[in-house]
Amino acid sequence: MLVHICCSVDSHFFLQRLRREFPEERLIAFFYDPNIHPYSEYRLRLLDVQRSCKRLGIPLIEGEYDYESWLQAVRGLEHEPEKGKRCQVCFDHRLQEAARQAKALGERRYTTTLLVSPLKSQQQLQASARKIDRALGTQFVFVDYRSGGGTQEQARVSKQERLYRQNYCGCFFGLAIQRAQQERFMDEMIEPITHQVLPNSIEERLxxxxxxxxxxxxxxxxTILRQRLLNYRLLQGWVRVQGEVVPSYIFTYSLLRHKRAKVRIEEIVDGVGIGNRDEVRVIDLNLLNFLARSNFSSTKELYFKGLLPQEETRIRQELGLGCYDLSPLIVLDKIPTKLEIYLDAITYTDVREKLLTRKSDA
Ligand code: SF4
Structure with missing residues (x-):
């Protein structure tokens, strides 16, 4: 039997139960989820499914990440709520591919771990499967492992196996609606041009x-522990000198009182330009290279390559700004006498996972 897999939290428990109840079946897992966005989140879920299948000794096939065709399929349904028409089409899309894959492997029977997810409609899944079976001559296997305490047992297994627990269904549209309802910032969709791995980003979890x-x-x-932190994301920023935008590098945790400020450099202390407002600090590339033990040839290069966030925190401390510092700290090729800054950034409380080994933390 081919088992379409959506995520490890659903699949680990589901595959265990399936194996117990269908001992004569040879189970093949099939990860086909082009709905998952962004791609880093897709990789993360796949990674955990690979671990889970390995532990269970079940072979796993990865389907194609054909995101474009999934987008085409749900076109016009972007604003549908969860369990609405978009989800129906999403199930059609994924189950159809699972049924095709089953046939290609010479199997007639297939099922999906989506059946065990408390947030999915089993009726919708069955409706998709009926259409597909009529068209392809396959046989969808319906099982209900939610009832009779199944959901509680699934939660216990997921904790015991330390599976990766995602906090949204998978697609951009569902996430956007969920975050709007939670009045929560959608930080999953932010990846800096520098490819820095930001605190509690999907890349950090990966x-x-x-x-x-x-x-x-x-x-x-x-052990995997949870840690509460003050997180930060720079959404947009630039620096103008004499009316021209110049290459700049804005340190993480830089905040302005308002988004825009015209600043005069009042003095330079130990190489640091001190602004007359909003606690602005400006350093030049030479000082940055000295502090970061780096060799950037221009601020533009620094802008594209970036520093590690923890490195930026260390440099702030070396400049005597302390670990709770939120002053705008900006690197320019040269310290000007006047500059204009635009900085759209937010701070927010967040909870991240931390991996600790017995000897040290990772
Ligand atoms: S919310 Fe989930 S099931 Fe619905 S369309 Fe998005 S990924 Fe698919």
Missing amino acids: QLYQRRLDLEEEGIEY
């Missing part, structure tokens, strides 16, 4: 779960 796999292979004990 690194964490990859590192966890390495630890498991090396047989090193670890």
Whole structure:
């Protein structure tokens, strides 16, 4: 039987139950979820499904990440709520591919781990499967592992196996609606041009779960803890000198009182230009290279390559600004006498996962 997989939290428990109840079946897992956005989140969920299938000894096939065709399929349904028409089309899309894959492997029977998710409509899934089976001659296997305490058991298994627990269904549209209802900033959609791995970004989680796999292979004990933090995202920013936008690098945790400020550099103390408002600090590239032990040839190069966020925090501390500093700290090729700054950035409380080994933290 081919089992379409949506995520490890649903699949691990589902596959265990399926194996118990269909001992004669050879199970093949099929990860086909082009609905997941962004791609880094797709990689993260796949990574955890790979771990789960390996632990269960079930072969896994990765389907194509054909995001464009999924987008075409749900076109016009972007504003539908969860369990609405977009989800129906999304199920059609994924189950059809699962049924095709089953046939290509010489299997007639297929099912999906979406059936166990409490947030999905089993009726919608069955409606998709009926259409597909009529067209392809396949046989969808319906099982209800939610009832009779199944959902509670699934939660227990997911905790015990330390599976990656995502906090949105998968697509951009569902996430946008969910975050709007929560009045929460959609930081999943932000990735800096520098490709810096920002605190509690999907990329940071991807690194964490990859590192966890390495630890498991090396047989090193670890734990995953949650940590509350003040997070930050720069949405947009620029610096003008004499009316021209110049290459600039804005340090993480830089905030202006209002988004725009005209600043005069009042004095330069130990190489740091002190602005006359909003606690602005400006340093030149030479000082940055000295502090970061780097060799950037221009601010433009720094802008595209970036520093690690923890490196930026260390430099703030070396400049005597302390670890709670939110002053705008800006790198320019040269310190000007006057500048205009536009800075659209937010801070927000957030909770991230942290991987700890017995000896040190990762
Ligand atoms: S909310 Fe989930 S099921 Fe619905 S369309 Fe988006 S990814 Fe698919």
